[in-house]
Amino acid sequence: SIGHKMTARQRWTPTPVQLQILERIFDQGTGTPSKQKIKEITEELSQHGEIAEQNVYNWFQNRRARSKRKQQGGGSSGNNNGESEVETEVEALNEKRVRPESLLSLPDGNNNNNVLGTTTTTTPRPEDLCFQSPEMSSDLHLLGVLANPRDEHLVGKMGLSESYNLYDHVEDYGM
Amino acid sequence: SIGHKMTARQRWTPTPVQLQILERIFDQGTGTPSKQKIKEITEELSQHGEIAEQNVYNWFQNRRARSKRKQQGGGSSGNNNGESEVETEVEALNEKRVRPESLLSLPDGNNNNNVLGTTTTTTPRPEDLCFQSPEMSSDLHLLGVLANPRDEHLVGKMGLSESYNLYDHVEDYGM
DNA sequence: GAAATATGAATGAACG
DNA sequence: CGTTCATTCATATTTC
Numbered sequence: 001s002i003g004h005k006m007t008a009r010q011r012w013t014p015t016p017v018q019l020q021i022l023e024r025i026f027d028q029g030t031g032t033p034s035k036q037k038i039k040e041i042t043e044e045l046s047q048h049g050e051i052a053e054q055n056v057y058n059w060f061q062n063r064r065a066r067s068k069r070k071q072q073g074g075g076s077s078g079n080n081n082g083e084s085e086v087e088t089e090v091e092a093l094n095e096k097r098v099r100p101e102s103l104l105s106l107p108d109g110n111n112n113n114n115v116l117g118t119t120t121t122t123t124p125r126p127e128d129l130c131f132q133s134p135e136m137s138s139d140l141h142l143l144g145v146l147a148n149p150r151d152e153h154l155v156g157k158m159g160l161s162e163s164y165n166l167y168d169h170v171e172d173y174g175m
Numbered sequence: 176s177i178g179h180k181m182t183a184r185q186r187w188t189p190t191p192v193q194l195q196i197l198e199r200i201f202d203q204g205t206g207t208p209s210k211q212k213i214k215e216i217t218e219e220l221s222q223h224g225e226i227a228e229q230n231v232y233n234w235f236q237n238r239r240a241r242s243k244r245k246q247q248g249g250g251s252s253g254n255n256n257g258e259s260e261v262e263t264e265v266e267a268l269n270e271k272r273v274r275p276e277s278l279l280s281l282p283d284g285n286n287n288n289n290v291l292g293t294t295t296t297t298t299p300r301p302e303d304l305c306f307q308s309p310e311m312s313s314d315l316h317l318l319g320v321l322a323n324p325r326d327e328h329l330v331g332k333m334g335l336s337e338s339y340n341l342y343d344h345v346e347d348y349g350m
Numbered sequence: 351g352a353a354a355t356a357t358g359a360a361t362g363a364a365c366g
Numbered sequence: 367c368g369t370t371c372a373t374t375c376a377t378a379t380t381t382c
Contacts (some may be wrong), residue, residue: 011362011373035348057348059365065368066361186377201353207370233359240372241357 012055017048022056026063033060189234190224196233207235 014022025041033041033056042053135159189197200208200216208216215234217228 013362013374054348055362059361061367062362068368188358188378210369230358234357236371239370243371263365 009098012051014051014055014059015049018051021045021048022063026060032064045110187226187230189230192223193220193226194219196223197231197238200233201238206239212325 021041021044030037038053038056038060042051042056045051045056196219197216204212208231213228213231217226217231220226220231
C-alpha cells in the first residue's frame, strides 16, 4: 500500500525551461517515454531545477490524459448571459500566466535539443527555480515580453495580439 | 499611474438559477457526477445562462473540495459534513499574499538576476536566463521584501535540501 | 479605490 | 490509464 505522503506540501512546479523541454519531448511524438527515457529526461531537467523521475512520469501521464479533447466549443467560461451586462467585448486579451520565455527566442540549434546529451559538469542550479506558474500549453507564445501575470498593472496593456482565443486552453477537464 | 483597465469577465459566474440547480444536485448526488451526468447538467443549466461542461465539472470539484474544509481546530472530530453551506467560510489558513504596488514598481530590483554565477564555457544555455519578474508572488524567494508573517512556508519549498522525499512510494511507477 | 474574501480554473499527484 | 483529490493561482466580488 502506498498511502503515505511526505511532508506533502510542496508540489513540484516545472520551471519554464523544464516545461519547454517537456513539451518538446511530448510533441515529438514520443508518447509515453520508457522508464529509461524518463531517467534521462529527469537528468536533463535536473539541470534546470529540482525534479524527480516521478514528476516527469506524472507530467507525461497528466499531459496525455488531459490532452484528450476539447469538447467545448460554446464559449465555455465566458460572460454570463441571461441577466444584465451585454458587453460583447472581445477585447479581453488577458494573458493568462504566460511565462516569458519567448524572450529568448533562439533557434533550437544550441538551445537544448539534445535532451540527454549534455553530460557536462552542469550543476543543478537553484537559480533556475524561480517563481512558479503553471500552464502554458503548447500553443502559447508570441506574447511579447511579459513579466508576471500579476504584473498587469505594471505593464498595462502592451500591444498584444488580440487574436488569440482566451478560452482555447479548454481542453478536457480531466474526468 | 498605470493599470486602469476595466474588468472583462473571463471567468464564468453562475447565475442565481444555475447556482440553485447546482446546489440541489450537489446535495442529492454523491459528489462528483460522471461525465455523462455533467453533460446533462450542463444541458439543463444552459437554459439559464451560458455555461460549459468544464464549468460544471469545476464547480462540483470545488464545491466538494471546499465543503470538506470546515474548521480544522475546533475540537470537533471528523465533522465532515459537507452540505450546503459555504458562505462565511474561511477557505484557508494561507494568507493572501497581497502584492503591494511598491513591489511591482521595482524597476531594477535589488533582488534581480544573479542568475549568472556559473559561466558555462562550453555550453551556454540561454534558457538559464530565467529572469524573475519584479513581482514573483509565488511561493519562493523574495523573502525579504515580501516577508509576510505567513511566508514561513514560502522559503522551504523544494530547493536545495532534500531532507524530504518527493515521493516515498516511488520505485517503479509502472511503465 | 485598495484590501479582503469568495470562488472559478489549472494542474501535480494519487488511487483503483 | 482513466478518474479523482488537493493545492494553488487568478479573478470576480464585497467591504471598508
